[in-house]
Amino acid sequence: MFRLSIRNFFLASLLASCALLPARAQLLNFLQPADPSYLNAEPLSITLEGWSYPYPVTMLQLALEGETVRMAYMDVRPKNPNGQTLLLLHDQYFSSDYWAQTLRTLSDYGYRLVVPDQVGFGRSSKPEMQYRFGLQAQATLRLLDHLQIPQVAVIGHGMGGMLAVHFARRYSERVSALVLENPMGLEDYATLPPVSTEPMARQNMLLTPAHYRRELKAQFATWRPPFERYVEQFARLQLSSEYPRHAQVAARTQQMILEGPILNEMPRLLAPTLLIIGLKDRTVPGQRYYPADVIKGYGDFSKLGKDAQARIPGAQLRELPDVGHTPHLEDPEYFIALLTDFLYGKKP
Numbered sequence: 303m304f305r306l307s308i309r310n311f312f313l314a315s316l317l318a319s320c321a322l323l324p325a326r327a328q329l330l331n332f333l334q335p336a337d338p339s340y341l342n343a344e345p346l347s348i349t350l351e352g353w354s355y356p357y358p359v360t361m362l363q364l365a366l367e368g369e370t371v372r373m374a375y376m377d378v379r380p381k382n383p384n385g386q387t388l389l390l391l392h393d394q395y396f397s398s399d400y401w402a403q404t405l406r407t408l409s410d411y412g413y414r415l416v417v418p419d420q421v422g423f424g425r426s427s428k429p430e431m432q433y434r435f436g437l438q439a440q441a442t443l444r445l446l447d448h449l450q451i452p453q454v455a456v457i458g459h460g461m462g463g464m465l466a467v468h469f470a471r472r473y474s475e476r477v478s479a480l481v482l483e484n485p486m487g488l489e490d491y492a493t494l495p496p497v498s499t500e501p502m503a504r505q506n507m508l509l510t511p512a513h514y515r516r517e518l519k520a521q522f523a524t525w526r527p528p529f530e531r532y533v534e535q536f537a538r539l540q541l542s543s544e545y546p547r548h549a550q551v552a553a554r555t556q557q558m559i560l561e562g563p564i565l566n567e568m569p570r571l572l573a574p575t576l577l578i579i580g581l582k583d584r585t586v587p588g589q590r591y592y593p594a595d596v597i598k599g600y601g602d603f604s605k606l607g608k609d610a611q612a613r614i615p616g617a618q619l620r621e622l623p624d625v626g627h628t629p630h631l632e633d634p635e636y637f638i639a640l641l642t643d644f645l646y647g648k649k650p
Contacts (some may be wrong), residue, residue: 337511337512337515337530338511338530338534338537339511339512339537340511340534340537340538340541343534343537343538343541344538344541345538345539345541345542345543346535346538346539346541346542347539347542347544348428348539348542348544348545348547348548349374349424349425349426349427349428350397350424350425350535350539351425353397353399353425353535353538354399355376355398355399355402355425356376356399356401356402356405356406357376357378357405357417358376359374359375359376359425360374360375360376360377361373361374361375361425362375362444362445362448364421364441364444366421366429366431366437366440366441367429367431367432367437369427369429369431371421371426371427371429372426372427373418373419373420373421373426373427373441373444373445374398374418374419374424374425374426375398375416375417375418375419375445376398376405376415376416376417376418377414377415377416377417377449378405378409378414378415378416378417379409379414380409380410380411380412380413380414381409382412383412383414384411384412384413385412386412386413386414386455386478386645387413387414387415387416387451387453387454387455388408388413388414388415388416388454388455388456388457388645389416389417389418389442389446389454389455389456389457390404390405390415390416390417390457390458390459390462391418391420391442391456391457391458391459391462391463391465391466391469392417392419392420392423392424392459392460392461392462393459393460393461393462393486393627393628394423394460394461394486394555394556394559394587395460395517395518395521395532396532397419397423397424397425397535398417398418398419398424399424400532400628400631401417401630403630403631403634404630404634404637404638405417407634407638408638408641408642411642414451416445416446416449416451416454418441418442418445420438420441420442420462420465421433421437421438421441422551422554422555423555428547428548428551429551430547430550430551430554431554432554433551433554433555433557433558434558434562435464435465435468435558435562436468436472438465438468438558439465439468439469439472439473442465442469443469443472443473443476446476452476453475453476453477453478454476454477454478455477455478455479455480455481455645456469456470456477456479456480456481456573457481457483457641458480458481458482458483458485459483459484459485459628459630460483460484460485460486460585460627460628461486461555461559461587462485463482463483463484463485463486463487464485464486464487464559464562464564466480466481466482466485467480467482467485467487467564467567467568467571468562468564468567470571470572470573471567471570471571474571474572474573477572477573478573478574479573479574479575479576479644479645480571480573480574480575480576481575481576481578481641481644481645482575482576482577482578482610483578483628483629483630483637484578484579484580484583484585484603484627484628484629485564485577485610486559486585486587487559487562487563487564487565488564488565488603488606488607488609488610489565489600489601489606489609490563490565491559491560491561491563491587491588492563494560494588494592494596494597494600495592495596497588497591497592499550499553499554499557500553501591502552502553502556502557502588502591503549503550503552503553505590505591506548506549506550506552506553507545507546507549509536509540509590511533511536511537511540513590514533514536514537515530515533517589517590518532518533520584520585521583521585521626521627521628522626522627522628522631522632523580523582523624523625523626523632524624524632529631556587556588556591559587559588560587560588565613568610568613568614569613569614569615571614571615574616574618574644575614575616575617575618576617576618576619576620576640576641576644577607577610577611577614577617577618577619577620578620578622578629578637578640578641579603579604579606579607579619579620579621579622579629580603580622580625580626580627580628580629580632581603581604581607581621581622581623581624581625582603582623582624582625582626583601583603583625583626583627584601584602584603584626585601585603585626585627586600586601589601603627604621607619607621618644620640622636
């Protein structure tokens with residue numbers, strides 16, 4: 303009884319001292335450690351040297367828009383091949399290392415896995431050029447040609463889902479199946495007010511790790527400690543002297559998303575298609591550049607997934623009610639189960 307009274311007295315005093323702010327939020331702030339700032343962390347270069355990837359990274363040299371660039375990729379070969387190769391395409395907020403758990407499991411199941419960092423992202427080159435999905439699809443095709451892989455099943459997440467659609471439309475004979483995980487581009491971004499690249503780049507320069515963490519948290523239904531890794535990557539990159547170029551390239555790739563519609567491409571897809579949709583996702587590309595009232599009504603994946611299924615001939619839809627933008631991180635076991643069930647029997 304005495305211990306209970308002391309505990310009650312402590313909590314009452316704590317809440318009384320925080321009367322100027324919401325009591326519950328103050329209590330949580332008191333009980334939880336502060337988020338790391340990374341002010342004394344080791345900087346990362348613009349191509350993330352020193353950042354760990356789950357498998358060895360190889361570079362492919364390419365000529366794009368008159369520039370020589372390097373495309374980083376992982377080529378994960380299983381011990382017991384099942385005859386299928388999967389091409390995994392990452393989202394705009396991430397590099398290909400975020401597929402780590404997915405890669406380990408799928409490799410154990412016998413899949414060969416080709417996992418690039420698109421040009422402008424991750425360990426790949428960051429040229430200051432006009433980014434277009436057609437150009438990224440072309441670079442991805444060159445990678446498959448370099449590896450002498452005739453056909454793949456394509457898995458695209460977020461921005462990578464948009465690229466997957468463009469790739470499947472241009473090179474349909476190379477795609478045996480298509481999996482779109484909360485893809486961007488399921489609504490018309492041309493209805494958003496245009497924002498030019500330079501203001502975007504200036505706003506990117508003003509980002510802090512706290513701002514970036516808040517953006518990422520909004521994409522997840524439940525934020526967990528392992529996800530802090532992606533904030534750390536951004537924060538350490540921001541400490542680099544090369545960060546201004548990264549901020550510029552990030553603005554240009556953002557324009558690629560806003561200006562690379564796939565709505566009219568989806569009805570023309572030929573490959574068997576699976577949509578895996580986290581229903582709590584409300585992600586809108588470039589949302590940091592718009593006031594909240596401007597993007598209100600956009601990014602409702604509980605509706606967008608169904609609309610996409612109706613547009614894509616024969617598409618299957620699997621909805622995850624308690625998941626946000628990144629099902630393969632938020633519910634990895636169920637994501638793998640949905641993916642492998644769909645891919646079973648779809649050999650090239």
